[in-house]
Amino acid sequence: MITIEQLKHSSDLIKKTRPAYQPILDFYSQVFIAQEQSRQDIVLPPVVIDQDLLKIKQTNKMPLIDQSEFLIDSKAAGQLFDNICDLAVDFAPKLSANAKFLKKIDLAHSYHLNTLFSVILNNQSSTLHDLSRLWNIPEHELIFFGYSAIAPSIWICAEQLEAYLIDMPDPPKGYCPICGNYPDMAFLDKTGKRHLKCCFCDHEWETKRMGCTFCENNDNNMQHYFFNDQEKEYRVNLCDHCHNYIKLVDLRQMDRTFYPKLEQVTTLHLDMKARENGYTSYGVLSNDGSN
Ligand SMILES: [Zn+2]
Ligand SMILES: [Zn+2]
Structure with a gap:
């Protein structure tokens, strides 16, 4: 796994060879660091797949789970969401105003945040559309903030699930x-x-x-x-x-x-x-x- 130092170093090397990406990297490299740090705090039980179901998936070359079955550490995700909003306010001018607004929503009504997480996990495009209209924030920005916050939980679930892939045929x-x-x-x-x-x-x-x-x-x-x-x-x-x-x-x-x-x-x-x-x-x- 990459260390924070290596991540910063890679980001600096890219900035040197492609200076046009400097502003983008100033924001994203910090988002990635925040995600890696959040990953270390996450506590999740493993997703369990029973043997019969696993056999069916193997025979039919199906993926192990549907994306809606990933588990999310909502406390860690909420904190990360907050951090990413702060980073956007400081480093991503085009996202800044919406990031401020989302942070306020999060503080006032935390259930909204869990709704957003669940909408992304369950790929519910009509609810996403409703949230986007309600808050007047483009859908792709909601996906960016919401997905970035739950991503470390998803990565950890995926790592745990890898153990089930041993006898799986090529997808x-x-x-x-x-x-x-x-x-x-x-x-x-x-x-x-x-x-x-x-x-x-x-x-x-x-x-x-x-x-x-x-x-x-x-x-x-x-x-x-x-x-x-x-x-x-x-x-x-x-x-x-x-x-x-x-x-x-x-x-x-x-x-x-x-x-x-x-x-x-x-x-x-x-x-x-x-x-x-x-x-x-x-x-x-x-x-x-x-x-
Ligand atoms: Zn995947
Ligand atoms: Zn093709």
Whole structure:
């Protein structure tokens, strides 16, 4: 696991090579540090899956749980929510006013906060829409604040669930074997093996080296990528069959400790380029639109 020092160091190295991301990193690196610190305070019982159910999931290549089954340490999440609102007030000008408002709501009616957490966990888009109208805050910002606060609990649940994956077959079409969400990033480890990272629970799993992550198309004429010479550690894989893209980080080309979320928020120029060319990505969840 990455230390706070390593996280800061990686963030500083990125700022040096890509100064345009300095303001974004000033905010996000502190959010990530707050999340890592919160992770250490979390107390949660493990999610238990009984043997019969596990067999059914194995046979049918289903993910271990639905995302609504993740457990949340609501005390730790509430505190983290508060911290992230404070960071946004100080470091994210575009989120600042809404962060102040959310903090007030949290202090006055803590059940609202639990509603927000549960809406995100249960993926209830109509209730999210209602909250967004009620508070006059865009849905993607609510998702950003709410998800960022519950994320450490989700990561811990996912880590505990990994023990159940031993006899699981490879998941189909890039679905996370733990929660069934899509990956938001791929990476090649030091030996060149390809891994995917879940956009929701952060679980990382090894996958086939070739072919589209999302539709499994393996036709050379349909699979492309782009990169630029100044950023040898990144590549963007594009699929002309399902029109999705995924960013891939090559750890063999990297001179800093790999913290996927840090790379995620400092490669928005690659997302833009992929989108301009007509590709989309399933695995985008917590982009707050603050940049
Ligand atoms: Zn997952
Ligand atoms: Zn595809």
